[in-house]
Amino acid sequence: MRRRRLGGRVAFLALYLPPVVWLLLFLVVPLLLMAAFSFRPDLRGGLLDAFAPTLKQFAAVFATESYLRLLGLSAAMAFGVACIAVVLAYPIAYYLVRHAGRRAGLYLLLLLVPFWTSYLLRVMAWKLMLGEEGVVNSLLMYLGWISAPLDALLYNRGTVVVTLVYVWIPFAVLPILAALSRVRPELLDAAADLGASPASQFRRVTLPLSLPGIAAAFFLVFIPTIGEYVTPSLVGGSGGSMYGNIIQDFFTKAVNWPLGSALSMIMLVATIVLVAIALRVVGVGRFFRT
Amino acid sequence: MRPDRRLRSGLIVGPALALILAACTSGGSGATVQPSVAPSVAAPSVAAASAAATPVASEIPAADVTGNLTVLDWPGYDQEMFWADFKSTYPKATAAFEIGQSDADIYGKMKAGDQADVFHPYTGWLQFYVDEGLAAEIDTSRLKNWDKVPDEFKKIGQIDGKQYFVPWDWGFTSVLYRTDKVTTPIDTWGALLDPAYKGHISMWDDGPGAVTVSSYVHGYDETAITPEQLSAIKAEWIAQRDLNRTYWASETDLTAAMKSGEVWLAYAWQGAYATLLGEGVPVAYATPKEGRNSWVGLYGIRKDSPNYDLALRFLDAKLGAVTGNNLVTNYYYGTANGDVMKAITDETLKEAFSVDDPSILQKTNFTPNLTAQQRDDWTAMWTEVKAN
Numbered sequence: 001m002r003r004r005r006l007g008g009r010v011a012f013l014a015l016y017l018p019p020v021v022w023l024l025l026f027l028v029v030p031l032l033l034m035a036a037f038s039f040r041p042d043l044r045g046g047l048l049d050a051f052a053p054t055l056k057q058f059a060a061v062f063a064t065e066s067y068l069r070l071l072g073l074s075a076a077m078a079f080g081v082a083c084i085a086v087v088l089a090y091p092i093a094y095y096l097v098r099h100a101g102r103r104a105g106l107y108l109l110l111l112l113v114p115f116w117t118s119y120l121l122r123v124m125a126w127k128l129m130l131g132e133e134g135v136v137n138s139l140l141m142y143l144g145w146i147s148a149p150l151d152a153l154l155y156n157r158g159t160v161v162v163t164l165v166y167v168w169i170p171f172a173v174l175p176i177l178a179a180l181s182r183v184r185p186e187l188l189d190a191a192a193d194l195g196a197s198p199a200s201q202f203r204r205v206t207l208p209l210s211l212p213g214i215a216a217a218f219f220l221v222f223i224p225t226i227g228e229y230v231t232p233s234l235v236g237g238s239g240g241s242m243y244g245n246i247i248q249d250f251f252t253k254a255v256n257w258p259l260g261s262a263l264s265m266i267m268l269v270a271t272i273v274l275v276a277i278a279l280r281v282v283g284v285g286r287f288f289r290t
Numbered sequence: 291m292r293p294d295r296r297l298r299s300g301l302i303v304g305p306a307l308a309l310i311l312a313a314c315t316s317g318g319s320g321a322t323v324q325p326s327v328a329p330s331v332a333a334p335s336v337a338a339a340s341a342a343a344t345p346v347a348s349e350i351p352a353a354d355v356t357g358n359l360t361v362l363d364w365p366g367y368d369q370e371m372f373w374a375d376f377k378s379t380y381p382k383a384t385a386a387f388e389i390g391q392s393d394a395d396i397y398g399k400m401k402a403g404d405q406a407d408v409f410h411p412y413t414g415w416l417q418f419y420v421d422e423g424l425a426a427e428i429d430t431s432r433l434k435n436w437d438k439v440p441d442e443f444k445k446i447g448q449i450d451g452k453q454y455f456v457p458w459d460w461g462f463t464s465v466l467y468r469t470d471k472v473t474t475p476i477d478t479w480g481a482l483l484d485p486a487y488k489g490h491i492s493m494w495d496d497g498p499g500a501v502t503v504s505s506y507v508h509g510y511d512e513t514a515i516t517p518e519q520l521s522a523i524k525a526e527w528i529a530q531r532d533l534n535r536t537y538w539a540s541e542t543d544l545t546a547a548m549k550s551g552e553v554w555l556a557y558a559w560q561g562a563y564a565t566l567l568g569e570g571v572p573v574a575y576a577t578p579k580e581g582r583n584s585w586v587g588l589y590g591i592r593k594d595s596p597n598y599d600l601a602l603r604f605l606d607a608k609l610g611a612v613t614g615n616n617l618v619t620n621y622y623y624g625t626a627n628g629d630v631m632k633a634i635t636d637e638t639l640k641e642a643f644s645v646d647d648p649s650i651l652q653k654t655n656f657t658p659n660l661t662a663q664q665r666d667d668w669t670a671m672w673t674e675v676k677a678n
Contacts, residue, residue: 066677131550133551233539238531238535246673253392253497
């Protein structure tokens with residue numbers, strides 16, 4: 001008995017310790033460092049030297065209306081991207097579970113094919129699609145629908161949203177797929193026996209039961225999108241920056257790590273608050289019922 | 291100097307930070323990972339000579355000099371053609387490269403304790419290396435090619451009256467434009483702010499660059515921008531944003547956008563001009579009435595580098611004729627070796643450097659050094675432009 005328990009503990013440690021140590025070293029410690037940096041007055045002197053903590057950086061952020069407005073705008077964009085991605089992903093997941101049959105595996109594989117290509121390349125491909133001499137403009141000009149290339153297709157916030165939705169759809173499909181495949185067909189049979197039309201079967205059985213998947217997909221898209229910076233810097237143009245670009249600039253262009261850290265901390269807190277509110281609205285309990 | 295109330299977190303997380311930083315500096319950019327300091331690898335005689343601070347050039351035959359040098363440089367400059375003289379003169383020595391993507395990136399890495407022996411900042415980004423004790427003074431008496439460097443360039447590498455940096459590459463910044471799209475010749479930096487070109491302008495994604503342009507246009511003293519001037523500059527570039535198609539981050543972004551016709555005029559280095567000329571794109575490089583801007587790239591040696599001697603040899607070889615010619619013909623940038631510049635015969639290159647205009651250097655404004663405060667203020671101004 002005793003030996004068995006010991007073996008269990010060893011197995012537990014062997015399985016859990018590596019990821020925990022990994023996360024501690026490469027996620028928690030850097031986050032703490034960043035938190036500490038956000039209280040530095042500037043980057044002068046040794047990085048490990050003691051310093052007098054100050055709220056100067058946070059004050060600077062809160063004194064700059066445009067940063068906070070951009071955070072709000074980025075959250076709104078992330079919300080939009082997450083909603084659109086979930087709405088578009090749902091039918092795909094539904095089809096894969098209900099109608100694809102034996103081909104479901106193949107279709108799922110096809111859905112994941114884009115990931116064989118670098119993220120950067122996929123975003124650059126949108127530049128080729130939407131540029132002034134791009135695929136869309138060339139087609140429209142060839143058809144004679146427009147006489148001059150549309151320059152509104154590329155380099156604005158709309159392009160960023162379109163590109164991000166494209167990037168996230170496959171990710172959004174997976175949790176919805178998992179939730180839908182857990183909905184037992186007998187439940188639908190029972191609903192049909194009780195006189196529910198296919199539409200109300202979906203509305204009253206399938207949809208509610210797949211809500212945890214929908215919520216998971218939403219957050220999977222929403223949370224990383226708030227801090228997104230690669231896509232806006234490639235297709236956003238002059239006016240398409242997101243909050244993440246500002247953070248990136250302070251780290252890589254300005255070497256102002258303290259201010260960049262303060263901006264990051266504010267985003268982290270804002271994201272946690274937004275997610276907490278969303279969970280409260282949706283109802284936390286739902287996620288633990290399967 | 292500092293108040294007594296201090297955060298001791300540095301002590302607690304110190305070892306962890308060291309670990310993270312080590313991971314960042316070596317892994318981040320796909321750079322070469324090298325044993326950070328390896329005095330044992332360097333030839334003992336070189337190290338001993340270094341300690342005695344005596345000229346070594348005559349003591350060890352070049353062919354027998356050994357050692358491993360680590361260079362923190364910009365992408366592209368790690369190619370062997372850009373250190374060809376070092377390779378051929380010191381066949382037994384090696385150079386490994388780490389890559390930095392921008393001045394800020396390179397400064398950030400050095401600040402974080404990167405162990406590179408040699409690093410490559412540009413005009414504007416020099417003062418704080420010295421202020422923060424990251425750069426070693428250069429013993430120019432040991433650089434054989436030093437007398438080929440024009441005095442204007444030497445001066446740029448001097449901080450607080452001492453030579454801390456060796457100039458190597460340089461070029462102009464001006465307004466580059468498509469002559470088929472922009473029919474009236476451009477003669478002012480103000481074109482970058484002109485609503486007539488709405489939707490076809492591309493500015494460099496850089497705060498100090500924007501301050502430079504505004505300073506030229508309004509006649510501000512670039513070294514002493516007042517807070518009022520800075521907020522005027524901010525307003526100016528916020529208004530410019532609606533005219534600007536996209537901010538460019540790398541020269542290849544810019545040349546692609548100009549070649550496709552998406553961008554008609556841009557803030558540009560003359561490398562872009564030469565590239566587009568070479569590809570047959572109809573472009574002209576303005577000589578603005580306010581003067582062109584010029585930048586210089588310089589090499590510094592990390593303070594406390596155990597390879598100081600080898601680093602000096604590397605920098606001397608950087609000024610060599612073969613390396614300089616490779617720079618001029620492949621990247622269309624100038625070299626600090628004046629002899630190489632005088633010998634240019636290629637018409638495109640002569641055009642790009644305006645070699646035939648004897649007064650071009652007088653019409654040029656060299657980028658002044660930034661203070662840490664200016665760097666912070668000007669880059670913050672620029673992020674506000676983008677955030678608006």
